[in-house]
Amino acid sequence: MRLYSSSMSPFAARCRLVIHLKGIAAEIVDLPGSPKPPELYALNPIGKVPTLEHDGLVIPESEVICEYLDEIHPLPPLLPPEPAKRAQLRALARIADLYLMTQVFALFPYLSLGDADGGSVRAIFERIDRALGQLDHFLPGDAWAVGDSLTLADCALIPHLGFVGLLLPYFAEHAVSTDPPKIAAYRSGMRRDPQAARVLDEMETAYRAFEQRLLARRAKEAV
Numbered sequence: 001m002r003l004y005s006s007s008m009s010p011f012a013a014r015c016r017l018v019i020h021l022k023g024i025a026a027e028i029v030d031l032p033g034s035p036k037p038p039e040l041y042a043l044n045p046i047g048k049v050p051t052l053e054h055d056g057l058v059i060p061e062s063e064v065i066c067e068y069l070d071e072i073h074p075l076p077p078l079l080p081p082e083p084a085k086r087a088q089l090r091a092l093a094r095i096a097d098l099y100l101m102t103q104v105f106a107l108f109p110y111l112s113l114g115d116a117d118g119g120s121v122r123a124i125f126e127r128i129d130r131a132l133g134q135l136d137h138f139l140p141g142d143a144w145a146v147g148d149s150l151t152l153a154d155c156a157l158i159p160h161l162g163f164v165g166l167l168l169p170y171f172a173e174h175a176v177s178t179d180p181p182k183i184a185a186y187r188s189g190m191r192r193d194p195q196a197a198r199v200l201d202e203m204e205t206a207y208r209a210f211e212q213r214l215l216a217r218r219a220k221e222a223v
């Protein structure tokens, strides 16, 4: 089994977290940088990480990969048996994927282009704040996202919220977001699981290196 990953990608971190929690012997191929290499496009024309290769099968999309891993390696189970909890779990992960992370990634062009009056960045932050509020609404306010143990919802939310915490301060000149109360409480417990702490650390190390390169490039352009 081979996972094409990037240390900085929260979507790839979600899959690495499942792999580590289940002790799966997978080769993790780190593909830093963008655009991704032609080898990845040859396997998956979407050209995104994570991409999983297993027994001749190529699977794109982090959510699909995580559910596949849970099905072929059932222990420890990361999907609760109750349909209601499964629905809650999938709703939380989907809200984070579709409404929060699409807006967070919309900030990327402004990392290199800048945003002279901050208007575009502020508009994106308004949408991020709305998505954080929507996610907060559906969070139960307990230690884990659903039930009393770590599930696939946490595997999505921990890297996503970790990435939000790294990227958003970069735009503090133009806009700031504060976590709504349940998300703030959830964030404070995100490192409780050692494997979750591990992927958060990997993501932060890769993000800091990316940020240094970005700041160096901007300083050079300003001369």
Ligand SMILES: N[C@@H](CCC(=O)N[C@@H](CS)C(=O)NCC(=O)O)C(=O)O
Pocket (backbone or CB within 6 Å): 006, 008, 009, 010, 011, 012, 033, 034, 035, 036, 047, 048, 049, 050, 060, 061, 062, 063
């Ligand atoms: N919906 C996809 C999103 C994956 C995604 O956006 N991956 C980004 C990195 S976070 C990527 O590979 N972008 C292409 C690139 O960096 O060139 C998923 O859930 O896997």
